[in-house]
Amino acid sequence: MGRLFAVEIVYRGIFQKNLAKNISRGIALAAKHDGKVGISFGRYGDSPERNGIPAKNFAIVATDDETLQEGMAKYEPKEVDISISVDDTLCKGVESWAWYGLQPINRLLKPGGTLIVTTMHGADPIITMCHRKEFPYRLALLTSIPSFSGLWVYKDDHTDVRLLGAIAKVLPDLFSLTSVEKAIREEWHDELKVKSAQKAYERISTRVVSPAEGNPEKPYEFELPKWYELREGLAIPSIPAGKAMADPTTQQTGGFRPDRNPTFKKYATRTMRPVVDFDTCVKCTLCWLQCPDSCFDVTPDAYYDANMEACCGCGVCEAVCPVTNCITMVNETAFADNASQWEMWKKDKAGYQTWLQEKIQHKPERSHGFRIRGQYEQQIGTMVKDGIVDTGTSGAGG
C-alpha cells in the first residue's frame, strides 16, 4: 500500500467557494507534478451553500491509484494531514449545514498534523480560539486579510497560491515547491502568482500547540430523534411563542425575547458582530425590525439587544441605524464570549463605554463581499502597498 494524504479546506460558504475550489484543485494538480494522483471535491452535505455558513472542500492525494481508490471509498476523510482555515474566525468552531452542533476547527487533524490559518493575528489569539486537542498538533499562520468575495466576481488576492506554497513547506512529502510552481503556470499562466507562492513558502512559520493550550470548553452538541422515531405525519414541534425579559438591575419584566430554534444557533456563521452604544440609541426600532434573523431581544426598557447566540453578523443593523456610530460592526476575533451587551451596560454604564471604545478599534479589516465594481482591485492595491500581499509588483513587504 502506498501513502494517502488528505487536506481539508474549511471556508465561509459562498464568500470563499471559489477560493476553496482553487486551493483543493491546486493541491491535486501540484501532486500530479510530484508523481502522485489526487482528487478534489466539495462536501456534499454543505450544499446548497449559504453566505457565511461554514463549508468544506477536500483534496485527497495518494502515491498510487489503488491507494487513492481506497481513500475515495470513504464518504469523506476521517482524519487529515492538513486543515486549512481560510478565515480565522472559523477557529472558534464550525456549525455547518451538514451536522448539528459545533465542531472544533482542528477536529480531523492527525497527530502531528498542521492547521494553517489565514489571519492578520499572531499565534496566541488564534490558539485561544481553537478548542483543545488531546494530542499536540502544529499551527502555521499565513499573514493575510481573510479573502472574501462572491459567486461571480473573484477577488484574486493570491490567497489560493500562497496557501499552496505554504503546504509545500509544512508537508514536503505531499509536493515540492517546484511542483506548485508548475501547477500554477499550468492552471493560471501567471508569473506573479508563482512569485506569491514562493514568498509564502519562505515566510510561513509553524509552532507546536500542546494539549494544554486552547479553548477548554466542550463544543455544544445535540441528539436528534432518528427518522423512524418521528411523530405521525413527520410532524415536528414548532418553536414556543417567546416571553418577556427581566432587567438584571431593577428586576422589572417586559419587552420580548423570542424563543429560538434550539438545534441551530448560527453564530458560527459570524465574522463580525454589532456592538451597540445604548447611550446614543434613539429606540427607532429599525435594527430590530430589519434583522432577517430576529436576533434582537426587546428589553423591558425598550432597547434592542442583539442576542449573540442568534446573530450571524450580516451587518444590516449597522446599515439601517440612523444614528452615527450607534451600531458598529466589530471583528469577531475581538470577543471571547456571547454575553449580553445590554446587561453589561445596565450593570455598569461607564465601564461599558470603556469596553465599547476599546472594541470598536477592532473594526473589520476584512471585507464582506462585493460592494461596488472596481473595489477588489483597489483593495488588493492597498494590500500590496501595506505589505500584506507581495505579488512582486512592488518592493513593499520584504
Place this chain on the structure above:
Amino acid sequence: MDAIETLPIQQLDAFKGVKKVPLEEYFTSGHRTCQGCESALVMKLMVKAAGPRTIVLGSTGCMYVANTTYYSTSWVVPWMHTQLGSSGSAGLGTAAALKALMRKGKMKEEPINVIAFCGDGGGADMGLSAISATLTHPQYNVLILLYDNESYANTDIQLSGMTPYGAHTTFSPPGKAKRLMHTRWKKNMAGMLAAGHPETKYVGTVCASYAVDMMNRVRKALMIGGPTFVHSLDPCPKGWDYDPMLSHELGELAVETGIWPLYEVENRVLKLYGRSKGIAEKRSKRKPVRDYLLRQGRFAHFTDDDIDYFQAKIDDMWEKWLIPGVIPFWKELEKDQPPA
C-alpha cells in the same frame, strides 16, 4: 345567484407607524439562510403582520430548505411544505379544508389566515397555472406571497423567468465571445395576475426595505376576502453577489431607480404607493439604474452600452407604458434596440 360565501376574516387594521408593530415573532431565529437574507426578513414580517392564528404553506425553495432542515424549524405558527409548483393548490386546498371542517362542526368556527408562499421559480415559473387557478376561486380566503430573489437561489442560482436582463447566473456566465448570455426580460407577474384575474380583490407589490408598508399590504390582502396575491422583491446576497450588509439599501435602490414599482390593485382600483407614487406623478426623480446595477457582482460584466439599454427599458416602463410601471401595453410601435 347566491352571494359568494367566505369564512369570517380576521380584523387586521394597518399599523399606524413603526412603534405600533407588535413585538411577538412568529418566524424566529435559527434558520440556515444566508447572512443578510431579505427573504427570511419577508417571512418574519409576513407572519408578524398576519399574527398567531395563521397557517403557512411553503413550496420548495430557499425558504423551505433553509428554514426547516432535519428536525429543526424556525416557525412558531403551523407550517407545511408543499411541492415546488403547488403553492396555489396547497393554499386553496387548505382554505377549502378549513371551510369544510368548520361547516361540519369538526373544528371551531374562527377566522384563520392561510398564506402560501413560493419563490420566483416555484411561483412565476412552475406554479403559475396553480396560482392563476386559485385566484379564480372567490369563495376561499388565501394569500399567495411570491418572494422573488430573481433566480433559483436555493440550488445555486440558476436563471428563472424572473432573472433580470443580462444577469450572471450559473446558466448564464458571461463569456469572451458572448458577453450577455441572458437576454430575456423579467416577467411582469403582479401586473399579469391583476390584469388576468379581474375578480381578484387584491394584488400588490412590496419590498421589505419598507417594512411597515409591506406588512400593511399583507394585512390588506388577508383582510379583503377571497384569494389574493402579493409579490415581494428580495435582494439576495448570494445570487446577486453583494455584501450582505447592503440588502436593505438594494431594496430601496430597486424602488428608487424605478426598476421595482410599488403598487396595489385593491377592489379593482390601482394605486401606486411610496416612492413609486412620487415617480409616477413626476414629483420625485428616478435614480439612475447604474447606481443599482454596479453594486451587484451579477452585473459586473456590463458595459456602458448595457447599462444604457437597461436604463432605456426602465425609462420606457415609466414613459411609454399605457399604465406606467404596471401594464406594458404601448400606444404605438417603436423599435427595440438591444446593445450589440
